[in-house]
Amino acid sequence: MSTQWLAIQSFQHSQDLLAAINTLAIHIKSKLAGVLDGEPPEAVENARGIIAAFLNDLKTFVEEASEAKPVIGADTRLRQLAKSFLAAKGRRFHSALFRKTLPKPEELLDAKSAEERRTLLESLADLRTLIEEHVQADELRILGDF
Protein backbone atom coordinates (compact mmCIF):
# COMPACT_ATOMS: atom_id res chain seq x y z
CA MET A 1 0.00 0.00 0.00
CA SER A 2 1.64 3.19 -1.11
CA THR A 3 1.17 6.82 -0.17
CA GLN A 4 0.53 8.05 -3.70
CA TRP A 5 -2.43 9.94 -2.26
CA LEU A 6 -0.09 12.46 -0.69
CA ALA A 7 1.70 13.25 -3.95
CA ILE A 8 -1.41 13.37 -6.10
CA GLN A 9 -3.38 15.58 -3.71
CA SER A 10 -0.45 17.96 -3.38
CA PHE A 11 0.11 17.95 -7.16
CA GLN A 12 -3.52 18.79 -7.87
CA HIS A 13 -3.58 21.48 -5.18
CA SER A 14 -0.48 23.16 -6.64
CA GLN A 15 -1.81 22.94 -10.19
CA ASP A 16 -5.10 24.56 -9.15
CA LEU A 17 -3.22 27.25 -7.29
CA LEU A 18 -0.95 28.00 -10.25
CA ALA A 19 -3.95 28.28 -12.57
CA ALA A 20 -5.54 30.74 -10.11
CA ILE A 21 -2.34 32.79 -9.77
CA ASN A 22 -1.95 33.05 -13.54
CA THR A 23 -5.60 33.97 -14.11
CA LEU A 24 -5.48 36.71 -11.48
CA ALA A 25 -2.09 38.01 -12.63
CA ILE A 26 -3.24 38.31 -16.25
CA HIS A 27 -6.41 40.05 -15.09
CA ILE A 28 -4.46 42.59 -13.02
CA LYS A 29 -1.88 43.22 -15.73
CA SER A 30 -4.73 43.79 -18.18
CA LYS A 31 -6.33 46.27 -15.78
CA LEU A 32 -3.03 48.13 -15.44
CA ALA A 33 -2.61 48.16 -19.22
CA GLY A 34 -6.20 49.26 -19.70
CA VAL A 35 -7.10 46.30 -21.91
CA LEU A 36 -9.62 43.47 -21.61
CA ASP A 37 -8.27 40.07 -20.56
CA GLY A 38 -11.19 38.06 -21.89
CA GLU A 39 -11.60 36.13 -18.63
CA PRO A 40 -15.17 35.92 -17.30
CA PRO A 41 -15.49 37.85 -13.99
CA GLU A 42 -16.52 34.68 -12.13
CA ALA A 43 -13.26 32.98 -13.21
CA VAL A 44 -11.28 35.89 -11.74
CA GLU A 45 -13.32 35.82 -8.50
CA ASN A 46 -12.88 32.06 -8.28
CA ALA A 47 -9.11 32.50 -8.71
CA ARG A 48 -9.06 35.14 -5.98
CA GLY A 49 -11.02 32.78 -3.69
CA ILE A 50 -8.60 29.88 -4.27
CA ILE A 51 -5.58 32.05 -3.46
CA ALA A 52 -7.26 33.60 -0.39
CA ALA A 53 -8.20 30.16 1.00
CA PHE A 54 -4.66 28.94 0.45
CA LEU A 55 -3.11 31.98 2.13
CA ASN A 56 -5.43 31.65 5.11
CA ASP A 57 -4.42 28.00 5.60
CA LEU A 58 -0.77 28.82 5.05
CA LYS A 59 -0.88 31.58 7.69
CA THR A 60 -1.63 29.11 10.48
CA PHE A 61 1.04 26.66 9.39
CA VAL A 62 3.69 29.33 8.84
CA GLU A 63 3.02 30.78 12.31
CA GLU A 64 3.48 27.35 13.88
CA ALA A 65 6.65 26.72 11.90
CA SER A 66 8.08 30.15 12.74
CA GLU A 67 7.58 29.52 16.47
CA ALA A 68 9.46 26.21 16.10
CA LYS A 69 6.26 24.40 17.04
CA PRO A 70 5.19 21.25 15.21
CA VAL A 71 3.03 22.05 12.18
CA ILE A 72 -0.21 20.20 12.87
CA GLY A 73 -3.37 19.47 10.90
CA ALA A 74 -1.37 19.50 7.67
CA ASP A 75 0.12 16.71 5.59
CA THR A 76 3.82 16.39 4.95
CA ARG A 77 3.70 18.27 1.64
CA LEU A 78 1.82 21.21 3.09
CA ARG A 79 4.19 21.27 6.07
CA GLN A 80 7.09 21.33 3.62
CA LEU A 81 5.50 24.19 1.73
CA ALA A 82 5.00 26.20 4.94
CA LYS A 83 8.66 25.63 5.83
CA SER A 84 9.81 26.59 2.31
CA PHE A 85 7.70 29.74 2.55
CA LEU A 86 9.28 30.63 5.86
CA ALA A 87 12.79 29.94 4.56
CA ALA A 88 12.18 32.17 1.54
CA LYS A 89 10.82 35.12 3.54
CA GLY A 90 13.05 38.14 3.30
CA ARG A 91 15.86 36.08 1.79
CA ARG A 92 14.90 34.91 -1.69
CA PHE A 93 11.67 36.85 -2.05
CA HIS A 94 11.02 40.43 -1.00
CA SER A 95 7.46 41.13 -2.14
CA ALA A 96 4.75 42.16 0.36
CA LEU A 97 3.66 38.55 0.82
CA PHE A 98 7.10 37.53 1.97
CA ARG A 99 7.80 40.41 4.35
CA LYS A 100 7.94 40.10 8.13
CA THR A 101 4.25 39.55 8.84
CA LEU A 102 2.03 37.68 6.42
CA PRO A 103 -0.52 40.28 5.19
CA LYS A 104 -4.23 39.56 5.46
CA PRO A 105 -5.13 37.77 2.20
CA GLU A 106 -8.23 39.88 1.61
CA GLU A 107 -6.21 43.10 1.96
CA LEU A 108 -3.49 41.87 -0.38
CA LEU A 109 -5.85 40.46 -2.99
CA ASP A 110 -8.32 43.33 -3.00
CA ALA A 111 -5.98 45.66 -4.86
CA LYS A 112 -7.77 48.77 -6.11
CA SER A 113 -5.13 51.40 -6.89
CA ALA A 114 -2.39 50.98 -9.51
CA GLU A 115 0.22 50.84 -6.77
CA GLU A 116 -1.67 48.14 -4.85
CA ARG A 117 -2.05 46.16 -8.05
CA ARG A 118 1.68 46.34 -8.74
CA THR A 119 2.36 45.21 -5.17
CA LEU A 120 -0.01 42.30 -5.64
CA LEU A 121 1.64 41.33 -8.93
CA GLU A 122 5.03 41.13 -7.23
CA SER A 123 3.59 38.90 -4.53
CA LEU A 124 1.85 36.66 -7.06
CA ALA A 125 5.08 36.27 -9.04
CA ASP A 126 7.01 35.21 -5.91
CA LEU A 127 4.24 32.87 -4.82
CA ARG A 128 4.17 31.32 -8.29
CA THR A 129 7.89 30.60 -8.14
CA LEU A 130 7.49 28.98 -4.72
CA ILE A 131 4.60 26.77 -5.87
CA GLU A 132 6.35 25.84 -9.11
CA GLU A 133 9.35 24.68 -7.09
CA HIS A 134 7.07 22.80 -4.73
CA VAL A 135 5.13 20.96 -7.43
CA GLN A 136 8.37 19.55 -8.87
CA ALA A 137 8.71 17.05 -6.01
CA ASP A 138 5.16 15.77 -6.55
CA GLU A 139 5.68 15.63 -10.29
CA LEU A 140 8.82 13.56 -9.77
CA ARG A 141 6.93 11.15 -7.56
CA ILE A 142 4.01 10.83 -9.95
CA LEU A 143 5.80 10.90 -13.28
CA GLY A 144 9.36 9.90 -12.39
CA ASP A 145 12.51 11.35 -13.89
CA PHE A 146 13.66 11.13 -17.47
Next chain:
Amino acid sequence: MKEILRHSNLDLLRELEQLGVIIRPLSVPAELEVYHRWVLGKCEALRKAVVRNLGRLELLRDDILPEILSSTQAVTREFHQFNRWLVSPVLRARESDRLSLKILQWLHFSHPRTRNIPAALSDGDFASWPVPPLPTIYFMPCSAQHGLLYLPIFFHEFGHVLYACHRDEMDQLVRELQEQIGELLLPSVLRDDLQAKREEEKRSIIVETWYEWTQELFCDAAGYTIGGPCFAYAFSMYLCMRGRSQFYVKEKELHRREHPVTWLRVRLLVDRARRQGKEEQARELELHWSTIADAMHVTEDYHGFYEPELRPVVQQTIADMLTEASPVGLENESSESSGIVDVSSPVPLLNEAWTRFRAAPQHYPEWERSAVASLLR
Protein backbone atom coordinates in the same frame (compact mmCIF):
# COMPACT_ATOMS: atom_id res chain seq x y z
CA MET B 1 9.98 33.22 -26.30
CA LYS B 2 6.66 33.63 -28.08
CA GLU B 3 7.70 31.18 -30.78
CA ILE B 4 8.93 28.62 -28.22
CA LEU B 5 5.60 28.85 -26.40
CA ARG B 6 3.61 28.66 -29.64
CA HIS B 7 5.45 25.52 -30.76
CA SER B 8 5.11 23.87 -27.35
CA ASN B 9 1.37 24.52 -27.26
CA LEU B 10 0.90 23.34 -30.84
CA ASP B 11 2.79 20.16 -29.98
CA LEU B 12 0.50 19.59 -26.99
CA LEU B 13 -2.51 20.17 -29.21
CA ARG B 14 -1.25 17.57 -31.67
CA GLU B 15 -0.63 15.03 -28.89
CA LEU B 16 -4.07 15.63 -27.37
CA GLU B 17 -5.77 15.19 -30.72
CA GLN B 18 -3.83 11.96 -31.25
CA LEU B 19 -4.89 10.72 -27.81
CA GLY B 20 -8.52 11.58 -28.56
CA VAL B 21 -8.38 9.49 -31.74
CA ILE B 22 -7.14 6.51 -29.70
CA ILE B 23 -9.54 6.83 -26.78
CA ARG B 24 -12.80 7.85 -28.46
CA PRO B 25 -13.67 4.57 -30.24
CA LEU B 26 -12.59 2.30 -27.35
CA SER B 27 -15.12 -0.15 -26.07
CA VAL B 28 -15.00 -0.57 -22.29
CA PRO B 29 -16.90 -2.68 -19.74
CA ALA B 30 -20.23 -1.11 -18.72
CA GLU B 31 -18.80 -0.44 -15.23
CA LEU B 32 -16.18 1.84 -16.79
CA GLU B 33 -18.37 3.85 -19.12
CA VAL B 34 -18.75 6.86 -16.80
CA TYR B 35 -14.98 7.03 -16.37
CA HIS B 36 -14.47 6.68 -20.13
CA ARG B 37 -16.72 9.70 -20.64
CA TRP B 38 -14.77 11.61 -17.99
CA VAL B 39 -11.47 10.85 -19.76
CA LEU B 40 -12.89 12.20 -23.03
CA GLY B 41 -14.09 15.31 -21.20
CA LYS B 42 -10.70 15.79 -19.57
CA CYS B 43 -9.00 15.48 -22.95
CA GLU B 44 -11.25 18.24 -24.22
CA ALA B 45 -10.59 20.41 -21.14
CA LEU B 46 -6.83 20.09 -21.69
CA ARG B 47 -7.29 20.98 -25.35
CA LYS B 48 -9.22 24.10 -24.34
CA ALA B 49 -6.44 25.10 -21.91
CA VAL B 50 -3.89 24.82 -24.72
CA VAL B 51 -6.11 26.79 -27.10
CA ARG B 52 -6.43 29.49 -24.40
CA ASN B 53 -2.64 29.70 -24.19
CA LEU B 54 -2.42 30.07 -27.97
CA GLY B 55 -5.13 32.72 -27.86
CA ARG B 56 -3.23 34.68 -25.21
CA LEU B 57 -0.08 34.49 -27.37
CA GLU B 58 -2.01 36.05 -30.22
CA LEU B 59 -2.66 39.11 -28.05
CA LEU B 60 1.01 39.99 -28.67
CA ARG B 61 1.47 41.21 -25.10
CA ASP B 62 4.95 40.77 -23.69
CA ASP B 63 3.78 41.63 -20.16
CA ILE B 64 1.82 38.37 -19.81
CA LEU B 65 4.50 36.05 -21.18
CA PRO B 66 5.51 34.85 -17.66
CA GLU B 67 1.90 33.78 -17.07
CA ILE B 68 1.66 32.06 -20.47
CA LEU B 69 4.92 30.24 -19.76
CA SER B 70 3.68 29.11 -16.36
CA SER B 71 0.30 28.04 -17.84
CA THR B 72 2.02 26.13 -20.62
CA GLN B 73 4.24 24.33 -18.13
CA ALA B 74 1.21 23.55 -15.93
CA VAL B 75 -0.83 22.13 -18.79
CA THR B 76 2.21 20.14 -19.96
CA ARG B 77 2.55 18.59 -16.48
CA GLU B 78 -1.15 17.83 -16.41
CA PHE B 79 -1.03 16.31 -19.88
CA HIS B 80 1.83 13.99 -18.87
CA GLN B 81 -0.07 12.95 -15.76
CA PHE B 82 -3.17 12.35 -17.88
CA ASN B 83 -1.27 10.48 -20.58
CA ARG B 84 0.66 8.33 -18.14
CA TRP B 85 -1.92 7.51 -15.47
CA LEU B 86 -5.46 8.65 -16.19
CA VAL B 87 -5.84 7.22 -19.67
CA SER B 88 -4.47 3.78 -18.83
CA PRO B 89 -7.55 2.48 -16.95
CA VAL B 90 -9.39 2.88 -20.26
CA LEU B 91 -6.61 1.66 -22.54
CA ARG B 92 -5.87 -1.41 -20.42
CA ALA B 93 -9.55 -2.19 -19.75
CA ARG B 94 -10.42 -5.87 -20.00
CA GLU B 95 -13.36 -8.06 -19.17
CA SER B 96 -11.71 -9.27 -15.97
CA ASP B 97 -11.75 -5.69 -14.60
CA ARG B 98 -15.49 -6.06 -14.10
CA LEU B 99 -14.97 -7.87 -10.80
CA SER B 100 -12.95 -5.07 -9.20
CA LEU B 101 -15.04 -2.35 -10.84
CA LYS B 102 -18.25 -3.89 -9.53
CA ILE B 103 -16.90 -3.78 -5.97
CA LEU B 104 -15.64 -0.20 -6.45
CA GLN B 105 -18.97 0.88 -7.90
CA TRP B 106 -20.82 -0.58 -4.92
CA LEU B 107 -18.34 1.11 -2.58
CA HIS B 108 -18.71 4.54 -4.16
CA PHE B 109 -22.47 4.18 -4.34
CA SER B 110 -22.59 3.28 -0.64
CA HIS B 111 -21.87 6.85 0.46
CA PRO B 112 -23.75 10.05 -0.49
CA ARG B 113 -20.51 12.03 -0.91
CA THR B 114 -18.90 9.48 -3.25
CA ARG B 115 -21.97 8.37 -5.18
CA ASN B 116 -21.19 10.63 -8.13
CA ILE B 117 -17.43 10.12 -8.15
CA PRO B 118 -16.44 7.65 -10.87
CA ALA B 119 -13.92 4.94 -10.00
CA ALA B 120 -11.35 3.30 -12.25
CA LEU B 121 -8.82 0.50 -11.94
CA SER B 122 -5.15 0.41 -12.82
CA ASP B 123 -2.23 -1.97 -12.28
CA GLY B 124 0.22 -1.53 -9.42
CA ASP B 125 0.67 -2.05 -5.71
CA PHE B 126 -2.46 -1.18 -3.72
CA ALA B 127 -2.90 2.60 -3.81
CA SER B 128 -5.46 5.22 -4.71
CA TRP B 129 -5.67 8.72 -6.12
CA PRO B 130 -8.35 10.35 -4.00
CA VAL B 131 -8.90 13.88 -5.25
CA PRO B 132 -12.68 14.42 -5.17
CA PRO B 133 -14.64 15.44 -7.16
CA LEU B 134 -12.20 14.02 -9.73
CA PRO B 135 -12.55 10.28 -10.39
CA THR B 136 -10.67 8.00 -8.02
CA ILE B 137 -8.09 5.71 -9.57
CA TYR B 138 -7.52 2.51 -7.61
CA PHE B 139 -4.35 0.51 -8.15
CA MET B 140 -4.21 -3.23 -7.58
CA PRO B 141 -1.60 -5.91 -8.33
CA CYS B 142 -2.46 -7.80 -11.55
CA SER B 143 -2.80 -11.24 -9.97
CA ALA B 144 -5.17 -9.96 -7.27
CA GLN B 145 -7.52 -8.51 -9.87
CA HIS B 146 -8.80 -11.95 -10.80
CA GLY B 147 -9.87 -13.11 -7.36
CA LEU B 148 -11.92 -12.18 -4.32
CA LEU B 149 -9.40 -12.42 -1.51
CA TYR B 150 -7.66 -9.06 -1.82
CA LEU B 151 -10.62 -6.96 -2.90
CA PRO B 152 -11.26 -5.89 0.74
CA ILE B 153 -8.04 -3.85 0.62
CA PHE B 154 -9.99 -1.42 -1.56
CA PHE B 155 -11.99 -0.63 1.60
CA HIS B 156 -8.83 0.88 3.10
CA GLU B 157 -8.19 2.90 -0.07
CA PHE B 158 -11.80 4.09 -0.01
CA GLY B 159 -11.02 5.47 3.45
CA HIS B 160 -8.68 7.98 1.77
CA VAL B 161 -11.55 9.10 -0.47
CA LEU B 162 -13.82 9.54 2.56
CA TYR B 163 -11.09 11.52 4.33
CA ALA B 164 -10.72 13.81 1.32
CA CYS B 165 -14.51 14.27 1.12
CA HIS B 166 -14.60 15.39 4.79
CA ARG B 167 -11.20 17.08 4.81
CA ASP B 168 -11.95 20.12 6.99
CA GLU B 169 -13.60 18.15 9.78
CA MET B 170 -11.05 15.32 9.58
CA ASP B 171 -8.07 17.69 9.63
CA GLN B 172 -9.53 19.35 12.71
CA LEU B 173 -9.88 16.00 14.50
CA VAL B 174 -6.32 15.05 13.57
CA ARG B 175 -5.09 18.45 14.72
CA GLU B 176 -6.70 17.90 18.13
CA LEU B 177 -5.14 14.44 18.36
CA GLN B 178 -1.72 15.84 17.49
CA GLU B 179 -2.11 18.40 20.29
CA GLN B 180 -3.03 15.63 22.74
CA ILE B 181 -0.08 13.49 21.66
CA GLY B 182 2.23 16.48 22.08
CA GLU B 183 0.98 16.91 25.66
CA LEU B 184 1.16 13.22 26.50
CA LEU B 185 4.76 13.06 25.31
CA LEU B 186 5.85 15.99 27.47
CA PRO B 187 8.26 14.93 30.23
CA SER B 188 7.14 15.48 33.81
CA VAL B 189 10.14 17.76 34.42
CA LEU B 190 11.19 20.29 31.78
CA ARG B 191 14.92 20.86 31.65
CA ASP B 192 16.79 23.53 29.73
CA ASP B 193 19.81 21.83 28.22
CA LEU B 194 20.98 20.37 24.94
CA GLN B 195 19.43 16.97 25.62
CA ALA B 196 16.07 18.60 26.37
CA LYS B 197 16.28 20.52 23.10
CA ARG B 198 16.94 17.29 21.18
CA GLU B 199 14.00 15.63 22.89
CA GLU B 200 11.78 18.57 21.99
CA GLU B 201 12.81 18.28 18.35
CA LYS B 202 12.01 14.58 18.40
CA ARG B 203 8.61 15.27 20.00
CA SER B 204 7.92 17.75 17.23
CA ILE B 205 8.77 15.17 14.56
CA ILE B 206 6.57 12.57 16.26
CA VAL B 207 3.63 14.97 16.52
CA GLU B 208 3.93 15.94 12.83
CA THR B 209 4.29 12.31 11.73
CA TRP B 210 0.99 11.47 13.37
CA TYR B 211 -0.90 13.43 10.69
CA GLU B 212 -0.18 10.78 8.07
CA TRP B 213 -0.35 7.93 10.59
CA THR B 214 -3.79 8.96 11.78
CA GLN B 215 -5.11 9.04 8.24
CA GLU B 216 -3.71 5.56 7.56
CA LEU B 217 -5.14 4.23 10.82
CA PHE B 218 -8.48 5.78 10.01
CA CYS B 219 -8.39 4.03 6.61
CA ASP B 220 -7.60 0.70 8.32
CA ALA B 221 -10.54 1.27 10.66
CA ALA B 222 -12.77 2.22 7.72
CA GLY B 223 -11.66 -0.99 5.98
CA TYR B 224 -12.55 -3.05 9.01
CA THR B 225 -15.86 -1.24 9.46
CA ILE B 226 -16.86 -1.90 5.86
CA GLY B 227 -15.50 -5.41 5.48
CA GLY B 228 -15.13 -6.87 8.98
CA PRO B 229 -13.03 -10.06 9.17
CA CYS B 230 -12.36 -10.24 5.40
CA PHE B 231 -10.54 -6.90 5.59
CA ALA B 232 -8.39 -7.99 8.53
CA TYR B 233 -7.45 -11.28 6.84
CA ALA B 234 -6.66 -9.60 3.50
CA PHE B 235 -4.62 -6.90 5.17
CA SER B 236 -2.71 -9.36 7.32
CA MET B 237 -2.03 -11.86 4.53
CA TYR B 238 -0.95 -9.16 2.12
CA LEU B 239 1.66 -7.70 4.48
CA CYS B 240 2.73 -10.38 6.97
CA MET B 241 5.41 -12.00 4.79
CA ARG B 242 7.02 -8.78 3.58
CA GLY B 243 9.83 -9.09 6.09
CA ARG B 244 11.23 -7.34 9.10
CA SER B 245 10.24 -3.83 8.08
CA GLN B 246 6.61 -4.73 8.75
CA PHE B 247 7.49 -5.40 12.38
CA TYR B 248 10.31 -3.06 13.21
CA VAL B 249 11.66 0.17 11.72
CA LYS B 250 14.80 1.96 12.91
CA GLU B 251 14.24 5.23 14.72
CA LYS B 252 15.79 7.38 12.01
CA GLU B 253 13.61 5.76 9.35
CA LEU B 254 10.51 6.40 11.45
CA HIS B 255 11.05 10.13 11.19
CA ARG B 256 8.18 11.50 9.12
CA ARG B 257 7.42 7.99 7.82
CA GLU B 258 4.10 8.11 6.00
CA HIS B 259 2.78 4.73 7.23
CA PRO B 260 2.78 3.48 10.80
CA VAL B 261 4.72 0.22 11.27
CA THR B 262 2.40 -2.58 10.13
CA TRP B 263 2.65 -4.45 13.43
CA LEU B 264 1.24 -1.39 15.17
CA ARG B 265 -1.57 -1.21 12.63
CA VAL B 266 -2.36 -4.86 13.33
CA ARG B 267 -2.34 -4.17 17.09
CA LEU B 268 -4.89 -1.40 16.63
CA LEU B 269 -7.03 -3.57 14.32
CA VAL B 270 -6.92 -6.31 16.96
CA ASP B 271 -8.03 -3.78 19.55
CA ARG B 272 -10.89 -2.74 17.27
CA ALA B 273 -11.96 -6.37 16.69
CA ARG B 274 -11.85 -6.99 20.43
CA ARG B 275 -14.00 -3.94 21.17
CA GLN B 276 -16.56 -5.33 18.75
CA GLY B 277 -16.60 -8.64 20.56
CA LYS B 278 -14.68 -10.51 17.87
CA GLU B 279 -12.33 -12.01 20.41
CA GLU B 280 -11.48 -15.13 18.42
CA GLN B 281 -10.35 -13.22 15.36
CA ALA B 282 -8.49 -10.72 17.53
CA ARG B 283 -6.56 -13.46 19.32
CA GLU B 284 -5.82 -15.25 16.08
CA LEU B 285 -4.42 -12.15 14.35
CA GLU B 286 -2.36 -11.23 17.40
CA LEU B 287 -0.88 -14.72 17.59
CA HIS B 288 -0.19 -14.82 13.85
CA TRP B 289 1.93 -11.65 13.95
CA SER B 290 3.66 -12.36 17.25
CA THR B 291 4.59 -15.88 16.04
CA ILE B 292 6.34 -14.40 12.99
CA ALA B 293 7.99 -11.71 15.13
CA ASP B 294 9.24 -14.33 17.61
CA ALA B 295 10.64 -16.44 14.79
CA MET B 296 12.65 -13.40 13.63
CA HIS B 297 13.57 -12.43 17.23
CA VAL B 298 12.01 -9.02 16.71
CA THR B 299 11.10 -7.02 19.79
CA GLU B 300 8.29 -4.53 19.50
CA ASP B 301 9.70 -1.01 19.71
CA TYR B 302 8.37 2.15 18.08
CA HIS B 303 11.05 4.41 19.54
CA GLY B 304 8.57 6.69 21.27
CA PHE B 305 6.46 7.24 18.16
CA TYR B 306 3.85 5.08 19.82
CA GLU B 307 3.40 4.20 23.47
CA PRO B 308 0.50 2.22 24.95
CA GLU B 309 -0.75 5.34 26.77
CA LEU B 310 -1.49 6.92 23.39
CA ARG B 311 -3.94 4.16 22.49
CA PRO B 312 -7.10 5.60 24.14
CA VAL B 313 -6.74 9.03 22.49
CA VAL B 314 -5.81 7.51 19.13
CA GLN B 315 -8.75 5.08 19.17
CA GLN B 316 -11.15 7.82 20.33
CA THR B 317 -10.05 10.06 17.44
CA ILE B 318 -10.44 7.21 14.96
CA ALA B 319 -13.92 6.54 16.35
CA ASP B 320 -14.81 10.23 15.92
CA MET B 321 -13.45 10.19 12.39
CA LEU B 322 -15.56 7.14 11.57
CA THR B 323 -18.62 8.89 12.92
CA GLU B 324 -17.80 11.93 10.77
CA ALA B 325 -17.15 9.94 7.58
CA SER B 326 -19.84 7.34 8.26
CA PRO B 327 -18.67 4.52 5.99
CA VAL B 328 -21.12 1.77 5.13
CA GLY B 329 -21.08 -0.85 7.87
CA LEU B 330 -20.76 1.65 10.71
CA GLU B 331 -24.44 1.22 11.54
CA ASN B 332 -23.86 -2.52 12.09
CA GLU B 333 -21.26 -1.78 14.75
CA SER B 334 -23.74 0.14 16.85
CA SER B 335 -26.22 -1.56 19.14
CA GLU B 336 -28.94 0.48 17.47
CA SER B 337 -28.41 -1.28 14.14
CA SER B 338 -31.42 -1.00 11.85
CA GLY B 339 -31.11 -4.67 10.93
CA ILE B 340 -31.60 -3.80 7.25
CA VAL B 341 -29.49 -6.05 5.04
CA ASP B 342 -27.96 -4.52 1.91
CA VAL B 343 -28.59 -7.29 -0.62
CA SER B 344 -26.24 -5.71 -3.16
CA SER B 345 -23.31 -5.77 -0.72
CA PRO B 346 -20.40 -7.95 -1.78
CA VAL B 347 -19.14 -8.06 1.82
CA PRO B 348 -20.82 -11.39 2.79
CA LEU B 349 -19.29 -13.01 -0.29
CA LEU B 350 -15.82 -11.64 0.52
CA ASN B 351 -16.12 -12.94 4.07
CA GLU B 352 -17.24 -16.32 2.77
CA ALA B 353 -14.23 -16.35 0.45
CA TRP B 354 -11.85 -15.96 3.39
CA THR B 355 -13.71 -18.56 5.45
CA ARG B 356 -13.42 -21.05 2.61
CA PHE B 357 -9.83 -20.22 1.80
CA ARG B 358 -8.76 -20.58 5.41
CA ALA B 359 -10.66 -23.85 5.84
CA ALA B 360 -9.47 -25.56 2.64
CA PRO B 361 -7.04 -23.50 0.51
CA GLN B 362 -6.57 -26.39 -1.95
CA HIS B 363 -10.25 -26.42 -2.88
CA TYR B 364 -10.62 -22.66 -2.85
CA PRO B 365 -9.78 -21.78 -6.49
CA GLU B 366 -12.59 -23.92 -7.82
CA TRP B 367 -15.15 -22.33 -5.51
CA GLU B 368 -13.80 -18.85 -6.30
CA ARG B 369 -14.18 -19.32 -10.06
CA SER B 370 -17.81 -20.23 -9.66
CA ALA B 371 -18.48 -17.45 -7.10
CA VAL B 372 -16.93 -14.80 -9.38
CA ALA B 373 -18.93 -16.05 -12.36
CA SER B 374 -22.16 -15.81 -10.33
CA LEU B 375 -21.30 -12.33 -9.12
CA LEU B 376 -20.69 -11.06 -12.64
CA ARG B 377 -23.78 -12.70 -14.14
